[in-house]
Amino acid sequence: MEKITNSRIREEYIKVNHKSGATLLLYPMKGYSAAYALFATKYGSVDVTFKTKDDEDFVTVPEGIAHYLEHQLFENEDGNAFTLYAKTGADANAFTSFDKTAYLFKCTREFEENLRILLDFVQTPCFTDESVNKERGIIGQEIRMYEDDPDWRVFFNCFRAMYEKNPVRIDIAGTIDTIAQIDKELLFRCYHTFYNPNNMVLAIAGNFDVDKVIEICDELIKPVEDKQLEVIVPDEPVTVKQRKITEKLSCAVPLFNIGWKFPKMTAKESLRSFIVYNILMDMCLGKTSEFYTRMYEQGLINDTFNVCVELGRGFFTVMASGESQNPDLVLSEIEKELYRFKNEGLDGDSFITVRNKTYGELVSQFGNVASVATKLVDAFVNDLEIYDGIEITANLTLEDVKNALDSFNIENNSLSVIEPAE
Amino acid sequence: MSNLINRRRIAEGVYFSNITDSRYKTNLISVCFFSQLDAETVTDMAVVSNLISKSSAEYPEYRALSNKLSRMYSASIYSSVSRMHDLLCVQFSANCLDDIYALSGEKLTDEITDILIGCLTRPVTENGVFTGKYTDLERKTVIDNIKAEINDKHSYSTTQALKTLYEGEPAAVSPNGTIEKAEQITPQSAFDAYKSCLETMRCEIICVGCNDFCATAEKFAKAFGKINRHDLKSCEIKASPLKAKTREVTERMKVNQSKLVLGFKSECDDFRAMDMFRLIYGGTPNSKLFLNVREKLSLCYYCAASYNDLKGSLIAYSGVEFENIEKAREAILDQLETMKRGDFTDEDIDNAVNSLKNDYNAVEDNTSSLARWYFGQIIKNDVITPAEAVQRYTDISRERIIKAARSIKLDTVYVLTGMEEQEA
Numbered sequence: 001m002e003k004i005t006n007s008r009i010r011e012e013y014i015k016v017n018h019k020s021g022a023t024l025l026l027y028p029m030k031g032y033s034a035a036y037a038l039f040a041t042k043y044g045s046v047d048v049t050f051k052t053k054d055d056e057d058f059v060t061v062p063e064g065i066a067h068y069l070e071h072q073l074f075e076n077e078d079g080n081a082f083t084l085y086a087k088t089g090a091d092a093n094a095f096t097s098f099d100k101t102a103y104l105f106k107c108t109r110e111f112e113e114n115l116r117i118l119l120d121f122v123q124t125p126c127f128t129d130e131s132v133n134k135e136r137g138i139i140g141q142e143i144r145m146y147e148d149d150p151d152w153r154v155f156f157n158c159f160r161a162m163y164e165k166n167p168v169r170i171d172i173a174g175t176i177d178t179i180a181q182i183d184k185e186l187l188f189r190c191y192h193t194f195y196n197p198n199n200m201v202l203a204i205a206g207n208f209d210v211d212k213v214i215e216i217c218d219e220l221i222k223p224v225e226d227k228q229l230e231v232i233v234p235d236e237p238v239t240v241k242q243r244k245i246t247e248k249l250s251c252a253v254p255l256f257n258i259g260w261k262f263p264k265m266t267a268k269e270s271l272r273s274f275i276v277y278n279i280l281m282d283m284c285l286g287k288t289s290e291f292y293t294r295m296y297e298q299g300l301i302n303d304t305f306n307v308c309v310e311l312g313r314g315f316f317t318v319m320a321s322g323e324s325q326n327p328d329l330v331l332s333e334i335e336k337e338l339y340r341f342k343n344e345g346l347d348g349d350s351f352i353t354v355r356n357k358t359y360g361e362l363v364s365q366f367g368n369v370a371s372v373a374t375k376l377v378d379a380f381v382n383d384l385e386i387y388d389g390i391e392i393t394a395n396l397t398l399e400d401v402k403n404a405l406d407s408f409n410i411e412n413n414s415l416s417v418i419e420p421a422e
Numbered sequence: 423m424s425n426l427i428n429r430r431r432i433a434e435g436v437y438f439s440n441i442t443d444s445r446y447k448t449n450l451i452s453v454c455f456f457s458q459l460d461a462e463t464v465t466d467m468a469v470v471s472n473l474i475s476k477s478s479a480e481y482p483e484y485r486a487l488s489n490k491l492s493r494m495y496s497a498s499i500y501s502s503v504s505r506m507h508d509l510l511c512v513q514f515s516a517n518c519l520d521d522i523y524a525l526s527g528e529k530l531t532d533e534i535t536d537i538l539i540g541c542l543t544r545p546v547t548e549n550g551v552f553t554g555k556y557t558d559l560e561r562k563t564v565i566d567n568i569k570a571e572i573n574d575k576h577s578y579s580t581t582q583a584l585k586t587l588y589e590g591e592p593a594a595v596s597p598n599g600t601i602e603k604a605e606q607i608t609p610q611s612a613f614d615a616y617k618s619c620l621e622t623m624r625c626e627i628i629c630v631g632c633n634d635f636c637a638t639a640e641k642f643a644k645a646f647g648k649i650n651r652h653d654l655k656s657c658e659i660k661a662s663p664l665k666a667k668t669r670e671v672t673e674r675m676k677v678n679q680s681k682l683v684l685g686f687k688s689e690c691d692d693f694r695a696m697d698m699f700r701l702i703y704g705g706t707p708n709s710k711l712f713l714n715v716r717e718k719l720s721l722c723y724y725c726a727a728s729y730n731d732l733k734g735s736l737i738a739y740s741g742v743e744f745e746n747i748e749k750a751r752e753a754i755l756d757q758l759e760t761m762k763r764g765d766f767t768d769e770d771i772d773n774a775v776n777s778l779k780n781d782y783n784a785v786e787d788n789t790s791s792l793a794r795w796y797f798g799q800i801i802k803n804d805v806i807t808p809a810e811a812v813q814r815y816t817d818i819s820r821e822r823i824i825k826a827a828r829s830i831k832l833d834t835v836y837v838l839t840g841m842e843e844q845e846a
Contacts, residue, residue: 009523031445034784080717086708087769089776091784108783109776137720144679145723145741150573206787250675252569287488296484297559302566303472323566353492356525360495363523367447369787394525421676 064174233314449631465599466615685834
């Protein structure tokens with residue numbers, strides 16, 4: 001058991017390398033009514049090619065299987081896990097992202113019973129041909145729902161344009177075709193590969209008792225041999241696959257998403273770059289920038305304009321998104337502006353403004369049980385420490401941001417546009 | 423009305439409340455103006471809410487205010503227009519880190535209060551009205567927001583269904599307004615709407631955080647003391663009447679999935695029993711709708727219900743394949759019949775109460791959810807804590823729930839579906 005503290009924001013939590021192989025990250029928060037718990041595996045939509053020490057060679061499975069598993073695990077012999085949570089009233093859910101799958105609950109009562117339900121159902125796969133077939137209809141409707149969502153489509157199409165081989169280019173839920181290939185045997189195989197405690201974390205924040213959690217984990221998390229899991233992230237060309245991708249959907253104003261592709265980075269490099277590029281983009285294009293004011297006042301962008309960094313295992317991208325009648329012009333204006341900064345240099349005053357903003361955002365997240373617990377899972381998945389971001393931000397210099405701009409390949413981008421369907 | 427939240431009158435029709443608790447790391451100040459929804463003025467208010475939250479006489483350029491707030495460790499000032507039953511709610515909020523986290527000892531809460539009051543009471547003007555430049559920009563933003571309503575097909579279909587469900591009532595008016603009205607807005611008309619908001623709309627200010635908000639209350643009392651508050655607008659909310667005949671509306675659009683919204687009415691005044699009905703019928707992942715329409719029939723990804731007590735209305739909604747619309751409609755109505763027959767267990771009732779307890783007890787963990795809770799309570803003229811609300815649900819018999827279910831009648835069926843050639 002290890003206590004991890006941060007004196008700058010006077011916070012602390014407990015890390016346990018549990019005998020089962022699982023990592024426990026426990027963050028009690030005084031004065032809060034709710035506890036928020038996630039039991040998560042380092043297994044997301046990009047993990048389609050893998051092997052363990054029991055396999056002779058790498059195997060590649062259909063896209064969408066991590067998400068399919070997430071749906072299927074809720075099934076149990078008596079119905080589904082929601083029925084069990086109904087007795088305690090907990091608010092339960094699950095999600096799959098590019099690089100993780102997490103099962104969660106939020107509760108203000110019967111915490112221990114909820115934790116038992118969570119640990120039990122995630123470790124008890126119960127798939128039948130019938131349940132797998134039934135779920136295909138539900139997931140099919142989930143995929144259909146996202147097909148009609150222009151915000152979602154513009155984002156994923158951008159990945160499709162940037163990446164050639166990395167599975168990040170495929171929707172998290174897969175497609176109607178790929179989910180048709182998923183059966184009970186494949187689900188069991190992926191389950192036993194990725195739902196090994198050595199690949200998993202239990203993260204809890206809020207109102208709970210640490211000793212009681214460890215006691216329940218001792219009882220319920222079953223030790224499993226470490227199978228030395230290896231996952232392949234395909235080698236990816238440094239340059240984007242295509243410069244522009246367009247789709248037509250029911251919307252009124254065209255939506256755009258510009259993505260800049262970066263070479264893959266280690267976890268430590270990723271976090272530092274995440275903060276540095278967030279600050280850089282905010283300084284150059286964010287709401288406090290001269291660029292934003294000019295574009296907004298010209299009516300070329302509106303309130304929805306946003307800059308961000310998206311990263312995960314094997315990918316790192318910087319993005320600018322929004323609505324515009326002329327997305328091509330927005331892209332060319334952004335490129336011009338970034339070149340201008342490259343030539344004329346960055347302003348120290350603007351750096352302090354944006355750094356303070358970033359610091360404030362990071363500190364605020366520690367006042368919310370859901371965001372603390374989710375940050376703990378992210379830290380585990382990326383082999384990082386939860387307070388690293390605050391320390392990097394507090395110690396960042398203008399020079400760091402200048403260096404990032406110097407190495408920024410401004411033209412290595414893809415423009416994704418959703419145009420209104422006629 | 424009890425005074426759990428230290429609610430006090432600080433000016434004519436202006437009330438200030440605060441909740442101070444050391445668990446929070448941030449301080450939230452939320453100012454909400456209420457009036458009945460009115461199609462004639464709502465679009466102007468949408469433009470005003472944008473104009474007011476982005477600049478002030480002290481920070482006349484948007485960029486200057488953004489810079490100031492960013493320097494204050496990501497403090498924010500933001501606005502929204504929303505519908506609460508028959509009411510328009512124009513909200514201006516400020517949020518900042520508590521002073522103890524400032525890197526250089528800044529007094530963030532005092533400062534953000536001054537900035538928010540500056541935005542509200544000293545807007546940027548030329549010739550006594552809003553500037554033409556900013557009015558044009560924010561009119562365009564409002565038009566873009568209205569156009570973007572179709573991007574989210576679920577919320578779009580719900581909004582469209584409500585227009586028919588509440589036809590002829592204030593609640594049918596979309597708080598974003600209309601493009602036609604937005605195009606007619608001038609700096610003068612927007613400024614008139616602003617003056618009417620400040621002078622004649624009922625105002626509630628709620629602060630939540632670890633600050634004691636004494637200085638904030640004084641600053642607001644002083645600011646509102648200078649405003650001529652008069653002829654306060656009515657904030658009446660009326661139950662929605664059942665239509666003589668069920669109204670069916672189908673809208674076609676190029677979509678891959680259909681959206682189905684069934685709107686119901688009820689004259690039942692046993693609101694708690696109605697709420698219990700809603701939870702068992704379609705309020706949780708263990709509800710009748712989830713377990714049958716989704717899990718058993720595999721028709722959809724989501725199927726749920728929501729209830730509006732003051733309007734006496736209920737909607738059930740789902741997203742399904744074109745060819746399954748009728749099947750889903752039948753299944754949703756079948757489940758309503760099972761509720762009317764009393765085909766639910768005592769365990770279902772206990773589960774519903776447990777779900778409420780779980781949700782209500784978590785309201786206080788978050789400054790914005792707590793502020794939202796009390797705004798809702800004040801509108802109902804019945805201010806109780808989330809814990810007190812839970813107590814009112816503990817002894818609701820199955821007979822009361824069955825009676826509530828039996829009071830529900832179908833009023834509106836709204837379908838958003840694909841173009842005819844897509845269905846072929």
